[in-house]
Amino acid sequence: MKARESYKGHVIEAMSFELQDNAGFASQLFIEKHDGEGVTVTQFYVPQVFTSNESALQATVLAGRHKVDVGYVAQ
Numbered sequence: 001m002k003a004r005e006s007y008k009g010h011v012i013e014a015m016s017f018e019l020q021d022n023a024g025f026a027s028q029l030f031i032e033k034h035d036g037e038g039v040t041v042t043q044f045y046v047p048q049v050f051t052s053n054e055s056a057l058q059a060t061v062l063a064g065r066h067k068v069d070v071g072y073v074a075q
Contacts, residue, residue, distance in 0.1 A: 002014070002016075010033050012065065012068070013031075014029055014060035016028075016056035023049065024049040024051060025052060025053050026049060027060040028046060029060050029063055030044075033074045042073075042074050044072075046060055
């Protein structure tokens with residue numbers, strides 16, 4: 001599953017997927033920064049395992065908002 005949202009001039013993309021043997025769900029976080037020079041995409045590691053796709057996406061989007069709020073460094 002995937003969720004995308006605009007947030008303070010960035011686009012947060014959260015993707016979740018089921019782990020093998022029904023061990024839970026993992027997620028990935030991408031933050032796109034759009035400016036006059038184009039788009040920079042930065043990927044972040046999400047170390048948690050979640051009980052559902054929905055909880056994985058929700059927590060990952062919140063983590064993305066937090067990264068934007070604290071001023072992450074785009075790479």
